[in-house]
Amino acid sequence: MLKAISKPAVKLVERYLPDPYIFVLLLTLIAAIAAIAVERQTPLAVLRFWGDGFWNLLTFSMQMLLVLVTGFMLASSPPVKRILQRIAGTAKSAGGAIILVTLVSLAASWINWGFGLVVGALFAKELARLVRVDYRLLVASAYTGFVVWHGGLAGSIPLTIATEGHFTADQIGVIGTGSTIFAFFNLAIVVCLFIAIPLVNRLMLPDEKDSVYVDAKLLEEPELSHTRGTRPAERLENSIPLSWLVGIPGLLFLLDHFFLRGGGLNLNVVNFLFLFLAIVLHRTPRSLLISLNEAIKGGAGIVIQFPFYAGIMAIMVQSGLAQSMSEWLVSFSTSTSLPFWSFLSAGIVNLFVPSGGGQWAVQAPVILPAAQALGADISRVAMAVAWGDAWTNLLQPFWALPVLAIAGLKAKDIMGFCLIQLFITGIIISVGLVWF
Template sequence: MLKSLSRPAVKLVERYLPDPYIFVLLLTVIAAAAAIAVERQTPLAVLRFWGDGFWNLLAFSMQMLLVLVTGFMLASSPPIKRLLQRLAGLANNAGAAIVLVTLVSLAASWINWGFGLVVGALFAKELARQIRVDYRLLVASAYSGFIVWHGGLAGSVPLTIATDGHFAAEQIGVIGTSETIFSLFNLGIVVVLFIAMPLINRMMLPDEKDSVYIDPSLLHEEDTRRVRITRPAERLENSVTLAWLVGIPGLLFLLDHFVLRGGGLNLNVVNFLFLFLAIVLHRTPRSLLESLHEAIKGGAGIVIQFPFYAGIMAIMVQSGLAETLSGALISLASEASLPFWTFISAGIVNIFVPSGGGQWAVQAPVMLPAAEALGVDIPRVAMAVAWGDAWTNLLQPFWALPVLGIAGLKAKDIMGFCLVQLLLTGVIIAAGLTWL
């Protein structure tokens, strides 16, 4: 059944889905037109919202880019690469490859979203070198693991509200990760997705006549041989001692942060952890820098598109459009259904504001008063926003850019499969938020 469902979805998306940059331009026009039509804003006011907000997410953009870059550098370090090669050897047919890449991507994305995106894409390429399998579904399966990121260790919403001084602290206080990431309802959703997602992807595997394969020779990576050292500077570039003199103290700082000072996780801590693990595992500055150059290529889409999404977010927030949209859906909610409608509204808003932290800033002023008025658990509502954000990333091609860049595909190649994943995971997550 899923095989039959995915076939027309793939054809539909291949024909009509534009490039992610075109997608953000269209969203800009739609958001501006909606602000004028629905909120009765003047064109000049909307223009000012957009222009003034265009650079509002620069600090957050840098954090997000660092998550991607540090995750890439760690995932491409020699020990992690060798681990991926060994894991790929466990798959002996196409179906096993689909299941395996999904599980690895889910596990890596739960640890850190940037790490998961990169590990999933690199593992998909490694599997394609060893197994004859539909390359589109393989990469779509690698991306599908991203669905759990906001319920994992690097989730922006739970980490934000667990940080002292966050913008809603006076209203809800500081909420620890034991009530969000490690709550029973959130862990329950994660466990079910770990079971369901590999099965969903496996059942979408096309017949051989409908499959699209890739020549393994096209995925071959040239060996990077150590150059002969002729200058003192090259000796420093290849110095393990120099790298470890900085890398190991960085890890010791984190040990002090977690063990002696009882510190918690936030985006800066996650970036610090992955950066210094990468420094140590790459062993030499040259190896790290070569990985960095590759990582930056995958972040190109983030650099150019994030300002546009900041502009869209400014239109949505300052015009009142986000509040109107969220409020309209929340008006349908009762005490029992508020998490469900929060999840749906977050999924819709995420199409226009594909940023977990940014989306929480947009929706918290609407969701928190509604939760307090209806007597609904605040951590559950916060995680409903988080899961709504993660859910429609399967449809929003923005976060697929790093995966596609590594795999050498375009958004239209995988989004048909992602559309099926979106429909089925939406049912799972909504049920978990409502009844677990």
Template sequence: MLKALSRPAVKLVERYLPDPYIFVLLLTIIAAVAAIAVERQTPLAVMRMWGDGFWNLLTFSMQMLLVLVTGFMLASSPPVKKLLQRLAALAKGPGGAILLVTYVSLAASWINWGFGLVVGALFAKELARLVRVDYRLLVASAYSGFVVWHGGLAGSVPLTIATEGHFSVDQIGVIGTGSTVFAFFNLAIVVMLFIAVPLVNRMMLPDENESVFIDPKLLGEDEEERVRITRPAERMENSVVLAWLVGIPGLIYLIDHFFLRGGGLNLNIVNFLFLFLAIVLHRTPRSLLTSLQEAIKGGAGIVIQFPFYAGIMAIMVQSGLAATLSEGLVSFATETTLPFWTFISAGIVNLFVPSGGGQWAVQAPVMLPAAEALGVEIPRVAMAVAWGDAWTNLLQPFWALPVLGIAGLKAKDIMGFCLIQLVITGVLISIGLTWF
């Protein structure tokens, strides 16, 4: 049944889903028109919100570009290549490849979302070299594991409210991860998704005559060329000692960060880890730079599109449109249904504000008073926002850009399969938030 349902979904998306750049332009127009029509903002005011906020994600844009680049460099190092090859060899046929890449992506994304995006995409490429399987579904399966990130160890909403001095501390206090990430209802959702998402991906596997395969030669697995050193500059470019004099201190810093100072994972630390592991494992600066030149090709979408999303977020927040949308959806909620409607509203807002921390800042002033008035557990409502943010990433191509850049595909190639996952995971998450 799922295979039959996926066919029209894939065809629909391939035909009508535009390039992510067109998608972000359309979202910009929709947000601007809605701010004018619903919030009674003037066109000049909306334009100013958009322009003033356009560059607010520059730091984040660079971080995301580095997630792609440093992750690619790490995975292309000889030791990691061999590890991925051994792990990929466990897949016995197309079905096994789909299941394996989904499990790896789910586990990696639950640990850290940036780690999950990169590992899933790179592992999918490695599997495609060894197994003849539909490449679109393979990459879609890698991306579908991302749906669990906000219920995991690096979820920005649960980590925010667990931090001393967070912006709503006077209202709700500090709520530890034992009440959010490790609460029974949240773990139940994670377990359901770990079971359902791989199985759904497996059941969507097209017949061979309908599959789209990729030539392994196109995945960049070229044999290493023997380097002939004729100049002093080339000797430095191929110096293991020079690379390790910088790379090893970087790894020592990470040991200090995690074990002596008790630091945690965040996007900067993930990028630092990927980069310095890559420096050490590539052994020579020349090997690292060759990998960098290949990695950077997939980053164009991030560079051009993230500023537009920053502009959309500014319109949604400053005009009051995000708060109005949230208020409208929870206005008819009851004690039982508030987590569900919070989840739905967060999913819709996420299409325009694809940032977990930013979304909580927008929705918390609406959701927290509603939860207090109806007597609903604050941790459950907070996690409903978190899961809504993660859920519609299966439809919103914003977070897929690093995966697509690594895999060499377009959004329309994978989003048809993700659309089926959107429906099924939405039902499971709703059940978990409402009944567990």
């Protein structure tokens, strides 16, 4: 049944879903028109919101570009390639490859979202070299694992409200991760998704006549040369000690960060880890630079599109549109149904404000007073917003850009499969938030 349903969904998306750049242009126009029509903002005010906020994600854009580049460099190093090849070698069939890549992506995304995006895509490429399997579904399976990130160890909303002095601390106090990430209802949702998502992906596997395969030779990485050369410059480019004299201190810094200072895992730390592991494991600067030149080719979408999303977020927040959407959806809630409507509202807002932390800043002033007035469970409502933010990433191509860049595909190639998962995971999460 899922195979039959996914076939028209894939064709529909392939026909009508534009390139993510076109998608972000359309979202910009929709947000601007809605701010004028609904919030009664003047065109000049909306123009100023958009222009003033256009560069607000520059730091984040660079972080995401580095997630792509450093993750690629790490995975293309000889030791990591051998590990990925060994794990990929355990998949003996197309169905096995789909299940394996989904589970790897789910586990990596639950640990850290940036780690999950890169590992899932790179592992999908490795599997495609060894197993004859529909490449679109393979990459889509890697991306669907990303849906669990906000219920995992790096979830920005549960980590924010667990931090002393967070911006709503006077209102709700500090809520530990035992009531959010490690609460029974959240762990139950995660376990159900770990079972359902791989199974659904496997059941969507197209027949051979409908499958799209990729030539394994096209996925091969360039051979990395380790010849020493004769010129002094060539010797430096191929110097192992030079790489290790810089790379090993970087790893020692991370040991100090985690074990002596008790530091946590965030996007900067993940990028630092990827980069310095890549420096050490590539052994020579030349090997690292060859890998870098390959990695950077896929970053164009991130560079050009993220500023537009920053502008959309500014329109949504500054005009009051995001707050109005949230207020309307929670206006008819009860203490029992509030988590569901919070989840749904977060999913809709996420299409325009694809940032977990930014979304909580927008929705917390609406959601939290409603929860307190209705006597709803604050931690459950907060996790509902977190899950809503993660859920519609299956429809929003913003977060798929690094995956697509690594895999060499377009959004329309994978979003048909993701659309099926959107409905199924939405049911599972909704039931979990209300009934578990």
